[in-house]
Amino acid sequence: MRKLFAILALGCSLCMVACSSGGGKTVTRIDTNSTTDLSGKWNDTDSRLVADEMILSCLQSQKIEKIIGEMGRTPTVVIGKVRNKSHEHISVETFVKDMERALLNSGAADFVANSAERAELRSEVADQQGNATEETAKELHQETGADWMLTGTINTIVDQEGGQSVIFYQVDLELTDLQSHKKLWMGDKKIKKFISKDSVKL
Template identity: 30%
Template sequence: MNTRLILCACLAASLSGCIHGGPRAYTRGTYEDPNTIEMLSDRFNENDLQLIAKKMAESLANSPRFAQPSPERLPIVLVGKLKNSTSEHIDMRSLGDKIQTALAQTGRFALVDQQSRTDIAEEYEYQQSGYVNPNEAKAPGQQVSVDFLMTGDLASIIQEVGNDKLVYYKMTAKLSNVRSGLIEWTDEKQIRKKFEKRTVGW
Protein backbone atom coordinates (compact mmCIF):
# COMPACT_ATOMS: atom_id res chain seq x y z
CA MET A 1 0.00 0.00 0.00
CA ASN A 2 2.80 2.43 0.93
CA THR A 3 4.59 1.62 -2.32
CA ARG A 4 1.51 2.48 -4.38
CA LEU A 5 1.15 5.80 -2.54
CA ILE A 6 4.78 6.69 -3.20
CA LEU A 7 4.44 5.85 -6.91
CA CYS A 8 1.30 7.97 -7.19
CA ALA A 9 2.99 10.90 -5.46
CA CYS A 10 6.01 10.69 -7.80
CA LEU A 11 3.73 10.53 -10.85
CA ALA A 12 1.77 13.56 -9.66
CA ALA A 13 4.95 15.55 -9.07
CA SER A 14 6.23 14.61 -12.53
CA LEU A 15 2.99 15.66 -14.23
CA SER A 16 2.97 18.91 -12.27
CA GLY A 17 6.46 19.71 -13.52
CA CYS A 18 5.38 19.15 -17.12
CA ILE A 19 2.31 21.34 -16.71
CA HIS A 20 4.05 24.26 -14.98
CA GLY A 21 7.10 24.24 -17.24
CA GLY A 22 10.11 22.18 -18.19
CA PRO A 23 13.74 23.20 -18.55
CA ARG A 24 14.22 26.94 -19.05
CA ALA A 25 16.34 28.60 -21.74
CA TYR A 26 17.13 32.16 -22.79
CA THR A 27 14.97 32.64 -25.89
CA ARG A 28 14.42 36.38 -26.10
CA GLY A 29 16.90 39.23 -25.78
CA THR A 30 17.44 42.91 -26.47
CA TYR A 31 20.46 45.07 -27.23
CA GLU A 32 21.77 47.10 -24.32
CA ASP A 33 24.05 50.13 -24.21
CA PRO A 34 27.52 48.72 -23.40
CA ASN A 35 28.28 51.93 -21.49
CA THR A 36 25.39 51.38 -19.09
CA ILE A 37 26.67 50.44 -15.66
CA GLU A 38 24.93 47.40 -14.19
CA MET A 39 26.34 45.37 -11.33
CA LEU A 40 24.70 41.95 -11.60
CA SER A 41 27.37 40.25 -9.51
CA ASP A 42 30.30 41.05 -7.26
CA ARG A 43 32.82 40.00 -9.91
CA PHE A 44 35.06 42.13 -12.11
CA ASN A 45 33.01 43.14 -15.16
CA GLU A 46 33.09 45.03 -18.47
CA ASN A 47 32.21 48.31 -16.78
CA ASP A 48 35.37 48.03 -14.69
CA LEU A 49 37.38 47.46 -17.88
CA GLN A 50 35.95 50.62 -19.43
CA LEU A 51 36.53 52.75 -16.35
CA ILE A 52 40.17 51.65 -16.08
CA ALA A 53 40.92 52.10 -19.79
CA LYS A 54 39.37 55.58 -19.87
CA LYS A 55 41.20 56.68 -16.74
CA MET A 56 44.61 55.49 -17.95
CA ALA A 57 44.28 56.94 -21.45
CA GLU A 58 43.11 60.35 -20.23
CA SER A 59 45.73 60.51 -17.50
CA LEU A 60 48.58 59.63 -19.88
CA ALA A 61 47.40 61.96 -22.66
CA ASN A 62 47.05 64.90 -20.25
CA SER A 63 50.28 64.32 -18.34
CA PRO A 64 52.93 67.07 -18.63
CA ARG A 65 55.23 64.73 -20.55
CA PHE A 66 52.72 64.00 -23.34
CA ALA A 67 50.20 66.85 -23.22
CA GLN A 68 51.76 68.51 -26.28
CA PRO A 69 53.45 65.87 -28.44
CA SER A 70 55.31 66.84 -31.58
CA PRO A 71 52.93 66.67 -34.59
CA GLU A 72 55.85 65.52 -36.73
CA ARG A 73 56.41 62.34 -34.75
CA LEU A 74 54.00 60.86 -32.23
CA PRO A 75 55.47 58.87 -29.32
CA ILE A 76 55.29 55.15 -30.11
CA VAL A 77 53.75 53.10 -27.30
CA LEU A 78 53.45 49.36 -26.78
CA VAL A 79 50.89 48.14 -24.21
CA GLY A 80 52.80 45.24 -22.71
CA LYS A 81 52.16 42.81 -19.89
CA LEU A 82 49.30 43.59 -17.52
CA LYS A 83 49.49 41.39 -14.44
CA ASN A 84 46.44 39.99 -12.67
CA SER A 85 47.12 39.91 -8.92
CA THR A 86 43.50 39.28 -7.95
CA SER A 87 41.94 35.93 -7.03
CA GLU A 88 39.59 36.15 -10.04
CA HIS A 89 40.01 35.00 -13.61
CA ILE A 90 40.19 38.29 -15.54
CA ASP A 91 40.82 38.66 -19.25
CA MET A 92 43.86 40.95 -19.04
CA ARG A 93 44.34 40.89 -22.80
CA SER A 94 40.90 42.43 -23.21
CA LEU A 95 41.86 45.10 -20.69
CA GLY A 96 45.06 45.78 -22.64
CA ASP A 97 43.09 46.07 -25.89
CA LYS A 98 40.71 48.58 -24.31
CA ILE A 99 43.58 50.70 -23.02
CA GLN A 100 45.25 50.54 -26.43
CA THR A 101 42.02 51.62 -28.16
CA ALA A 102 41.50 54.46 -25.69
CA LEU A 103 45.07 55.68 -26.27
CA ALA A 104 44.62 55.57 -30.04
CA GLN A 105 41.42 57.62 -29.77
CA THR A 106 43.30 60.46 -28.07
CA GLY A 107 45.25 61.01 -31.28
CA ARG A 108 48.45 61.66 -29.31
CA PHE A 109 50.17 58.30 -29.62
CA ALA A 110 51.25 55.84 -32.26
CA LEU A 111 50.59 52.27 -31.15
CA VAL A 112 52.38 48.98 -31.75
CA ASP A 113 50.44 45.80 -30.97
CA GLN A 114 52.32 43.00 -29.23
CA GLN A 115 50.31 40.13 -30.72
CA SER A 116 50.54 41.65 -34.20
CA ARG A 117 54.32 41.56 -33.94
CA THR A 118 54.20 37.77 -33.71
CA ASP A 119 51.80 37.55 -36.65
CA ILE A 120 53.99 39.87 -38.73
CA ALA A 121 57.07 37.76 -37.94
CA GLU A 122 55.25 34.69 -39.29
CA GLU A 123 54.25 36.65 -42.39
CA TYR A 124 57.91 37.57 -42.98
CA GLU A 125 58.78 33.89 -43.00
CA TYR A 126 56.07 33.15 -45.55
CA GLN A 127 57.06 36.02 -47.81
CA GLN A 128 60.65 34.83 -47.77
CA SER A 129 59.66 31.20 -48.51
CA GLY A 130 59.59 31.60 -52.30
CA TYR A 131 55.82 31.72 -52.66
CA VAL A 132 55.81 35.51 -52.99
CA ASN A 133 57.32 37.62 -55.75
CA PRO A 134 60.84 38.47 -54.47
CA ASN A 135 60.49 42.02 -55.77
CA GLU A 136 57.40 42.58 -53.62
CA ALA A 137 58.25 40.48 -50.57
CA LYS A 138 58.69 42.33 -47.27
CA ALA A 139 61.65 41.51 -45.08
CA PRO A 140 62.58 42.14 -41.42
CA GLY A 141 64.51 45.23 -40.49
CA GLN A 142 62.11 48.03 -41.41
CA GLN A 143 59.77 48.16 -38.41
CA VAL A 144 59.66 51.19 -36.16
CA SER A 145 61.24 51.09 -32.72
CA VAL A 146 58.98 51.45 -29.69
CA ASP A 147 59.69 54.48 -27.52
CA PHE A 148 57.62 53.55 -24.47
CA LEU A 149 56.37 50.34 -22.86
CA MET A 150 53.26 50.29 -20.69
CA THR A 151 52.95 47.68 -17.95
CA GLY A 152 50.47 47.34 -15.15
CA ASP A 153 49.14 45.37 -12.22
CA LEU A 154 45.54 44.79 -11.10
CA ALA A 155 45.05 43.97 -7.42
CA SER A 156 41.98 43.54 -5.25
CA ILE A 157 40.88 43.46 -1.63
CA ILE A 158 37.61 41.82 -0.56
CA GLN A 159 35.99 42.43 2.83
CA GLU A 160 32.85 40.76 4.17
CA VAL A 161 31.21 42.06 7.34
CA GLY A 162 27.80 40.67 8.23
CA ASN A 163 25.55 41.04 5.20
CA ASP A 164 27.82 43.61 3.55
CA LYS A 165 30.57 42.88 1.07
CA LEU A 166 33.11 45.44 -0.10
CA VAL A 167 35.13 44.78 -3.24
CA TYR A 168 38.09 47.04 -3.95
CA TYR A 169 40.16 47.01 -7.16
CA LYS A 170 43.29 49.01 -7.87
CA MET A 171 44.91 49.16 -11.28
CA THR A 172 48.42 50.63 -11.37
CA ALA A 173 49.96 51.40 -14.75
CA LYS A 174 53.48 52.56 -15.63
CA LEU A 175 55.04 53.88 -18.82
CA SER A 176 58.76 53.15 -19.13
CA ASN A 177 61.17 54.81 -21.52
CA VAL A 178 62.60 51.88 -23.53
CA ARG A 179 65.91 53.66 -24.13
CA SER A 180 66.62 54.83 -20.58
CA GLY A 181 64.40 52.55 -18.49
CA LEU A 182 63.04 55.57 -16.62
CA ILE A 183 59.38 55.65 -15.65
CA GLU A 184 57.97 58.62 -17.56
CA TRP A 185 54.42 58.31 -16.17
CA THR A 186 52.46 56.29 -13.65
CA ASP A 187 48.92 56.44 -12.30
CA GLU A 188 46.31 54.28 -10.65
CA LYS A 189 42.57 53.74 -10.90
CA GLN A 190 40.60 52.66 -7.85
CA ILE A 191 37.19 51.01 -7.98
CA ARG A 192 35.20 50.33 -4.82
CA LYS A 193 31.88 48.45 -4.89
CA LYS A 194 29.50 47.56 -2.08
CA PHE A 195 27.05 44.67 -2.13
CA GLU A 196 24.34 43.60 0.30
CA LYS A 197 23.56 39.95 0.85
CA ARG A 198 19.87 39.14 0.56
CA THR A 199 17.88 35.95 0.82
CA VAL A 200 17.04 34.49 -2.59
CA GLY A 201 14.14 32.06 -2.83
CA TRP A 202 10.51 31.51 -3.78
Template identity: 40%
Template sequence: MKTFLKSLLAAIAVLTMTACASNSVQRVDGGEQPQLTDRWNASDSQSVAEALIPDMLSFPWAKPGADGELPVIAIQHISNRSHEQIPVETFINSIKRELLRSGKAEFVVTGAERERIRDEKMDQEMFASMDSAVEMGEETAATFALSGVITSLVDQLEGKRTTTYQVDLKLIDLRSNREVWNGQKQIHKYSERARFGL
Protein backbone atom coordinates in the same frame (compact mmCIF):
# COMPACT_ATOMS: atom_id res chain seq x y z
CA MET B 1 4.21 17.30 14.69
CA LYS B 2 1.42 18.21 12.23
CA THR B 3 2.55 21.84 12.28
CA PHE B 4 6.10 20.77 11.46
CA LEU B 5 4.90 18.59 8.55
CA LYS B 6 2.77 21.44 7.19
CA SER B 7 5.74 23.81 7.37
CA LEU B 8 7.99 21.26 5.67
CA LEU B 9 5.48 20.65 2.86
CA ALA B 10 5.06 24.41 2.37
CA ALA B 11 8.83 24.84 2.13
CA ILE B 12 9.12 22.02 -0.43
CA ALA B 13 6.29 23.55 -2.48
CA VAL B 14 7.99 26.96 -2.54
CA LEU B 15 11.34 25.44 -3.54
CA THR B 16 9.67 23.37 -6.28
CA MET B 17 7.92 26.41 -7.74
CA THR B 18 11.17 28.38 -7.64
CA ALA B 19 13.08 25.58 -9.38
CA CYS B 20 10.43 25.27 -12.11
CA ALA B 21 10.32 28.99 -12.86
CA SER B 22 11.65 29.81 -16.32
CA ASN B 23 14.73 31.99 -16.77
CA SER B 24 14.32 35.44 -18.27
CA VAL B 25 16.93 36.78 -20.69
CA GLN B 26 17.07 40.34 -21.97
CA ARG B 27 19.36 41.91 -24.53
CA VAL B 28 21.01 45.05 -23.16
CA ASP B 29 22.86 47.91 -24.80
CA GLY B 30 26.60 47.22 -25.11
CA GLY B 31 27.34 50.32 -23.05
CA GLU B 32 25.06 49.22 -20.22
CA GLN B 33 26.51 46.19 -18.48
CA PRO B 34 24.12 44.97 -15.75
CA GLN B 35 25.75 44.47 -12.36
CA LEU B 36 24.81 40.95 -11.27
CA THR B 37 27.76 40.50 -8.91
CA ASP B 38 30.64 42.50 -7.49
CA ARG B 39 33.06 40.82 -9.88
CA TRP B 40 35.19 42.71 -12.41
CA ASN B 41 33.41 43.14 -15.75
CA ALA B 42 33.87 44.76 -19.18
CA SER B 43 32.43 48.06 -17.92
CA ASP B 44 35.19 48.22 -15.32
CA SER B 45 37.87 47.77 -18.00
CA GLN B 46 36.35 50.60 -20.01
CA SER B 47 35.89 52.96 -17.05
CA VAL B 48 39.53 52.49 -15.98
CA ALA B 49 40.74 53.19 -19.52
CA GLU B 50 38.53 56.30 -19.76
CA ALA B 51 39.89 57.58 -16.43
CA LEU B 52 43.60 56.88 -16.93
CA ILE B 53 44.21 57.64 -20.61
CA PRO B 54 43.32 61.38 -20.49
CA ASP B 55 45.64 61.72 -17.48
CA MET B 56 48.40 59.83 -19.29
CA LEU B 57 48.06 62.06 -22.36
CA SER B 58 48.26 65.24 -20.28
CA PHE B 59 51.96 64.60 -19.51
CA PRO B 60 54.84 65.99 -21.64
CA TRP B 61 55.81 62.62 -23.19
CA ALA B 62 52.66 62.68 -25.36
CA LYS B 63 53.97 65.24 -27.82
CA PRO B 64 54.92 64.44 -31.42
CA GLY B 65 58.65 64.38 -32.17
CA ALA B 66 60.45 67.09 -34.14
CA ASP B 67 59.65 65.17 -37.33
CA GLY B 68 55.95 64.97 -36.41
CA GLU B 69 56.16 61.28 -35.52
CA LEU B 70 53.78 60.11 -32.79
CA PRO B 71 55.08 58.30 -29.69
CA VAL B 72 55.07 54.51 -30.19
CA ILE B 73 54.07 52.30 -27.26
CA ALA B 74 54.68 48.61 -26.56
CA ILE B 75 52.58 46.90 -23.89
CA GLN B 76 55.15 45.07 -21.78
CA HIS B 77 53.09 43.28 -19.15
CA ILE B 78 49.90 43.96 -17.22
CA SER B 79 49.49 41.32 -14.55
CA ASN B 80 46.42 40.27 -12.61
CA ARG B 81 47.15 39.85 -8.91
CA SER B 82 43.54 40.20 -7.81
CA HIS B 83 41.48 37.53 -6.04
CA GLU B 84 39.64 36.56 -9.23
CA GLN B 85 40.29 35.66 -12.85
CA ILE B 86 40.21 38.91 -14.83
CA PRO B 87 40.51 38.75 -18.63
CA VAL B 88 43.54 41.03 -18.87
CA GLU B 89 43.36 41.04 -22.69
CA THR B 90 39.97 42.77 -22.52
CA PHE B 91 41.47 45.45 -20.29
CA ILE B 92 44.52 45.88 -22.56
CA ASN B 93 42.23 46.28 -25.58
CA SER B 94 40.28 49.01 -23.77
CA ILE B 95 43.55 50.85 -23.05
CA LYS B 96 44.71 50.52 -26.67
CA ARG B 97 41.37 51.64 -28.05
CA GLU B 98 41.30 54.81 -25.92
CA LEU B 99 44.88 55.71 -26.82
CA LEU B 100 44.45 55.08 -30.54
CA ARG B 101 41.22 57.08 -30.64
CA SER B 102 43.04 60.02 -29.09
CA GLY B 103 45.28 60.21 -32.17
CA LYS B 104 48.25 61.00 -29.92
CA ALA B 105 50.05 57.63 -29.81
CA GLU B 106 50.56 54.42 -31.75
CA PHE B 107 51.24 50.82 -30.74
CA VAL B 108 53.57 48.08 -31.88
CA VAL B 109 52.69 44.45 -31.26
CA THR B 110 54.74 42.39 -28.84
CA GLY B 111 55.19 38.80 -27.70
CA ALA B 112 53.47 35.95 -29.53
CA GLU B 113 51.59 38.32 -31.85
CA ARG B 114 54.86 39.88 -33.00
CA GLU B 115 56.33 36.42 -33.65
CA ARG B 116 53.31 35.48 -35.78
CA ILE B 117 53.77 38.65 -37.85
CA ARG B 118 57.46 37.84 -38.33
CA ASP B 119 56.57 34.31 -39.41
CA GLU B 120 54.23 35.81 -42.01
CA LYS B 121 57.05 38.01 -43.33
CA MET B 122 59.36 35.01 -43.58
CA ASP B 123 56.69 33.14 -45.54
CA GLN B 124 56.37 36.12 -47.86
CA GLU B 125 60.13 36.14 -48.47
CA MET B 126 59.91 32.52 -49.59
CA PHE B 127 56.61 32.44 -51.45
CA ALA B 128 55.48 35.96 -52.43
CA SER B 129 56.69 37.95 -55.42
CA MET B 130 59.64 40.26 -54.74
CA ASP B 131 57.68 43.41 -55.55
CA SER B 132 54.82 42.57 -53.13
CA ALA B 133 56.68 40.91 -50.21
CA VAL B 134 57.13 42.96 -47.04
CA GLU B 135 60.83 43.13 -46.18
CA MET B 136 62.25 42.00 -42.86
CA GLY B 137 64.02 44.63 -40.77
CA GLU B 138 61.54 47.41 -41.52
CA GLU B 139 59.67 47.37 -38.20
CA THR B 140 58.97 50.52 -36.19
CA ALA B 141 60.62 50.43 -32.78
CA ALA B 142 58.70 51.31 -29.63
CA THR B 143 59.80 54.46 -27.82
CA PHE B 144 57.74 53.79 -24.68
CA ALA B 145 56.78 50.69 -22.68
CA LEU B 146 53.51 50.43 -20.73
CA SER B 147 53.16 48.00 -17.83
CA GLY B 148 50.98 47.59 -14.78
CA VAL B 149 49.13 45.45 -12.27
CA ILE B 150 45.54 44.83 -11.18
CA THR B 151 45.06 44.07 -7.47
CA SER B 152 42.04 43.72 -5.19
CA LEU B 153 41.03 43.89 -1.55
CA VAL B 154 37.92 42.16 -0.18
CA ASP B 155 36.35 42.94 3.20
CA GLN B 156 33.26 41.06 4.34
CA LEU B 157 31.12 40.66 7.42
CA GLU B 158 27.72 38.99 7.98
CA GLY B 159 26.70 38.74 4.34
CA LYS B 160 27.94 42.22 3.41
CA ARG B 161 31.02 42.60 1.24
CA THR B 162 33.08 45.44 -0.17
CA THR B 163 35.50 44.79 -3.01
CA THR B 164 38.13 47.30 -4.08
CA TYR B 165 39.96 46.83 -7.37
CA GLN B 166 43.07 48.90 -7.95
CA VAL B 167 44.81 49.37 -11.30
CA ASP B 168 48.34 50.81 -11.37
CA LEU B 169 49.95 51.63 -14.71
CA LYS B 170 53.31 53.18 -15.57
CA LEU B 171 54.95 54.36 -18.77
CA ILE B 172 58.72 54.08 -19.30
CA ASP B 173 60.78 56.02 -21.85
CA LEU B 174 62.83 53.26 -23.51
CA ARG B 175 65.63 55.64 -24.52
CA SER B 176 66.34 56.92 -21.02
CA ASN B 177 64.63 54.32 -18.77
CA ARG B 178 62.80 57.22 -17.11
CA GLU B 179 59.30 56.69 -15.76
CA VAL B 180 57.38 59.44 -17.53
CA TRP B 181 53.89 58.70 -16.22
CA ASN B 182 52.28 56.77 -13.37
CA GLY B 183 48.54 56.42 -12.92
CA GLN B 184 46.16 54.72 -10.50
CA LYS B 185 42.43 54.03 -10.55
CA GLN B 186 40.28 52.33 -7.91
CA ILE B 187 36.85 50.78 -8.33
CA HIS B 188 34.76 50.14 -5.19
CA LYS B 189 31.87 47.68 -5.15
CA TYR B 190 29.42 46.81 -2.39
CA SER B 191 27.28 43.69 -2.30
CA GLU B 192 24.86 42.25 0.21
CA ARG B 193 23.73 38.65 0.25
CA ALA B 194 19.94 38.35 0.08
CA ARG B 195 18.42 36.46 2.99
CA PHE B 196 16.22 33.54 1.97
CA GLY B 197 13.09 33.34 4.05
CA LEU B 198 9.78 31.45 3.89
Protein backbone atom coordinates in the same frame (compact mmCIF):
# COMPACT_ATOMS: atom_id res chain seq x y z
CA MET C 1 -11.37 5.78 -14.74
CA ARG C 2 -12.58 9.28 -15.61
CA LYS C 3 -10.62 10.67 -12.65
CA LEU C 4 -7.48 8.91 -13.90
CA PHE C 5 -7.85 10.41 -17.38
CA ALA C 6 -8.47 13.83 -15.85
CA ILE C 7 -5.31 13.59 -13.74
CA LEU C 8 -3.23 12.48 -16.75
CA ALA C 9 -4.63 15.30 -18.88
CA LEU C 10 -3.83 17.84 -16.18
CA GLY C 11 -0.28 16.47 -15.88
CA CYS C 12 0.28 16.74 -19.64
CA SER C 13 -1.04 20.30 -19.64
CA LEU C 14 1.32 21.32 -16.84
CA CYS C 15 4.24 19.65 -18.61
CA MET C 16 3.48 21.53 -21.85
CA VAL C 17 3.33 24.85 -19.98
CA ALA C 18 6.63 24.17 -18.22
CA CYS C 19 8.35 23.15 -21.45
CA SER C 20 7.00 26.13 -23.38
CA SER C 21 8.19 28.55 -20.69
CA GLY C 22 11.78 27.31 -21.01
CA GLY C 23 12.02 26.43 -17.34
CA GLY C 24 11.52 30.06 -16.27
CA LYS C 25 14.66 31.35 -18.05
CA THR C 26 14.41 34.68 -19.86
CA VAL C 27 17.07 36.15 -22.16
CA THR C 28 17.03 39.85 -23.03
CA ARG C 29 19.53 41.58 -25.28
CA ILE C 30 20.91 44.82 -23.83
CA ASP C 31 23.14 47.63 -25.04
CA THR C 32 26.81 46.57 -24.88
CA ASN C 33 27.68 50.04 -23.54
CA SER C 34 25.17 49.82 -20.69
CA THR C 35 26.37 49.52 -17.09
CA THR C 36 25.54 46.10 -15.62
CA ASP C 37 26.83 44.87 -12.27
CA LEU C 38 25.25 41.60 -11.19
CA SER C 39 27.93 39.99 -9.01
CA GLY C 40 29.89 43.07 -7.97
CA LYS C 41 33.04 41.62 -9.51
CA TRP C 42 35.23 43.20 -12.20
CA ASN C 43 33.29 43.35 -15.46
CA ASP C 44 33.33 44.77 -18.99
CA THR C 45 32.17 48.20 -17.79
CA ASP C 46 35.05 48.44 -15.32
CA SER C 47 37.52 47.40 -18.03
CA ARG C 48 36.29 49.95 -20.55
CA LEU C 49 35.94 52.90 -18.18
CA VAL C 50 39.29 52.32 -16.45
CA ALA C 51 41.11 51.99 -19.78
CA ASP C 52 39.51 55.16 -21.20
CA GLU C 53 40.17 57.24 -18.09
CA MET C 54 43.76 56.10 -17.52
CA ILE C 55 44.90 56.47 -21.14
CA LEU C 56 43.36 59.96 -21.24
CA SER C 57 45.05 60.85 -17.93
CA CYS C 58 48.40 59.64 -19.24
CA LEU C 59 48.35 61.41 -22.58
CA GLN C 60 46.99 64.66 -21.11
CA SER C 61 49.50 64.90 -18.26
CA GLN C 62 51.67 68.02 -18.49
CA LYS C 63 54.91 66.02 -18.54
CA ILE C 64 53.83 63.74 -21.38
CA GLU C 65 52.47 66.66 -23.41
CA LYS C 66 55.80 68.46 -22.95
CA ILE C 67 57.80 65.39 -24.03
CA ILE C 68 55.63 64.89 -27.10
CA GLY C 69 56.10 68.55 -27.99
CA GLU C 70 59.88 68.19 -27.71
CA MET C 71 59.84 65.03 -29.86
CA GLY C 72 58.07 66.87 -32.64
CA ARG C 73 56.27 63.70 -33.75
CA THR C 74 53.70 61.18 -32.62
CA PRO C 75 55.24 58.74 -30.11
CA THR C 76 54.84 55.00 -30.57
CA VAL C 77 53.74 52.92 -27.59
CA VAL C 78 53.78 49.18 -26.96
CA ILE C 79 51.66 47.66 -24.20
CA GLY C 80 53.68 45.23 -22.12
CA LYS C 81 52.50 42.92 -19.35
CA VAL C 82 49.50 43.82 -17.24
CA ARG C 83 49.54 41.44 -14.28
CA ASN C 84 46.39 40.34 -12.50
CA LYS C 85 47.31 40.18 -8.81
CA SER C 86 43.71 40.28 -7.67
CA HIS C 87 41.70 37.48 -6.05
CA GLU C 88 39.48 37.25 -9.15
CA HIS C 89 39.86 35.73 -12.58
CA ILE C 90 40.09 38.91 -14.68
CA SER C 91 40.40 38.88 -18.45
CA VAL C 92 43.59 40.93 -18.75
CA GLU C 93 43.55 40.53 -22.54
CA THR C 94 40.21 42.35 -22.74
CA PHE C 95 41.57 45.17 -20.58
CA VAL C 96 44.68 45.45 -22.79
CA LYS C 97 42.49 45.63 -25.91
CA ASP C 98 40.41 48.37 -24.28
CA MET C 99 43.62 50.33 -23.63
CA GLU C 100 44.83 49.80 -27.21
CA ARG C 101 41.50 51.09 -28.51
CA ALA C 102 41.61 54.14 -26.23
CA LEU C 103 45.21 54.79 -27.22
CA LEU C 104 44.53 54.58 -30.94
CA ASN C 105 41.33 56.62 -30.76
CA SER C 106 43.09 59.39 -28.84
CA GLY C 107 45.17 60.31 -31.88
CA ALA C 108 47.98 61.40 -29.53
CA ALA C 109 50.04 58.24 -29.92
CA ASP C 110 50.54 55.23 -32.18
CA PHE C 111 51.03 51.73 -30.84
CA VAL C 112 52.73 48.62 -32.17
CA ALA C 113 51.99 44.94 -31.66
CA ASN C 114 53.15 43.32 -28.44
CA SER C 115 55.88 40.66 -28.28
CA ALA C 116 53.53 37.70 -28.81
CA GLU C 117 51.84 39.35 -31.78
CA ARG C 118 55.20 40.40 -33.26
CA ALA C 119 56.42 36.79 -33.24
CA GLU C 120 53.43 35.74 -35.34
CA LEU C 121 53.85 38.72 -37.69
CA ARG C 122 57.58 38.00 -38.16
CA SER C 123 56.79 34.39 -38.99
CA GLU C 124 54.38 35.54 -41.69
CA VAL C 125 56.89 38.02 -43.17
CA ALA C 126 59.60 35.35 -43.18
CA ASP C 127 57.24 32.94 -44.94
CA GLN C 128 56.55 35.56 -47.60
CA GLN C 129 60.23 35.75 -48.54
CA GLY C 130 60.12 32.43 -50.34
CA ASN C 131 56.47 32.17 -51.25
CA ALA C 132 55.06 35.59 -52.12
CA THR C 133 55.83 37.54 -55.28
CA GLU C 134 58.68 40.02 -55.12
CA GLU C 135 56.26 42.91 -55.59
CA THR C 136 54.03 41.94 -52.66
CA ALA C 137 56.45 40.33 -50.19
CA LYS C 138 57.08 42.51 -47.13
CA GLU C 139 60.69 43.25 -46.26
CA LEU C 140 62.43 41.99 -43.15
CA HIS C 141 63.86 44.38 -40.54
CA GLN C 142 61.42 47.17 -41.37
CA GLU C 143 59.46 47.24 -38.11
CA THR C 144 58.62 50.44 -36.26
CA GLY C 145 60.33 50.48 -32.89
CA ALA C 146 58.32 51.64 -29.89
CA ASP C 147 59.41 54.69 -27.92
CA TRP C 148 57.54 53.85 -24.73
CA MET C 149 56.15 50.80 -22.96
CA LEU C 150 52.98 50.75 -20.85
CA THR C 151 52.82 48.13 -18.08
CA GLY C 152 50.59 47.63 -15.07
CA THR C 153 48.95 45.58 -12.34
CA ILE C 154 45.42 44.96 -11.07
CA ASN C 155 45.08 44.44 -7.31
CA THR C 156 42.14 43.90 -4.95
CA ILE C 157 41.43 44.10 -1.25
CA VAL C 158 38.34 42.29 0.08
CA ASP C 159 36.61 43.11 3.36
CA GLN C 160 33.79 40.70 4.15
CA GLU C 161 31.49 40.16 7.11
CA GLY C 162 28.43 37.94 6.97
CA GLY C 163 26.34 38.76 3.91
CA GLN C 164 28.10 42.06 3.23
CA SER C 165 31.40 42.71 1.50
CA VAL C 166 33.45 45.55 0.09
CA ILE C 167 35.76 44.93 -2.86
CA PHE C 168 38.46 47.52 -3.50
CA TYR C 169 40.16 47.47 -6.91
CA GLN C 170 43.33 49.38 -7.74
CA VAL C 171 44.77 49.50 -11.24
CA ASP C 172 48.32 50.87 -11.53
CA LEU C 173 49.91 51.75 -14.86
CA GLU C 174 53.43 52.93 -15.68
CA LEU C 175 54.81 54.46 -18.88
CA THR C 176 58.53 53.83 -19.38
CA ASP C 177 61.00 55.16 -21.97
CA LEU C 178 62.47 52.12 -23.74
CA GLN C 179 65.80 53.84 -24.50
CA SER C 180 66.60 55.30 -21.10
CA HIS C 181 64.27 53.14 -18.94
CA LYS C 182 63.08 56.30 -17.23
CA LYS C 183 59.59 56.30 -15.75
CA LEU C 184 57.69 58.98 -17.65
CA TRP C 185 54.28 58.62 -16.01
CA MET C 186 52.58 56.66 -13.23
CA GLY C 187 48.84 56.57 -12.66
CA ASP C 188 46.25 54.66 -10.71
CA LYS C 189 42.51 54.15 -10.75
CA LYS C 190 40.54 52.98 -7.72
CA ILE C 191 37.11 51.33 -7.68
CA LYS C 192 35.22 50.44 -4.51
CA LYS C 193 32.10 48.24 -4.57
CA PHE C 194 29.74 47.45 -1.69
CA ILE C 195 27.85 44.16 -2.02
CA SER C 196 25.02 43.10 0.26
CA LYS C 197 23.20 39.79 -0.06
CA ASP C 198 22.37 36.65 1.87
CA SER C 199 25.40 34.72 0.70
CA VAL C 200 28.53 36.19 -0.84
CA LYS C 201 31.03 33.91 -2.51
CA LEU C 202 34.34 35.45 -3.56
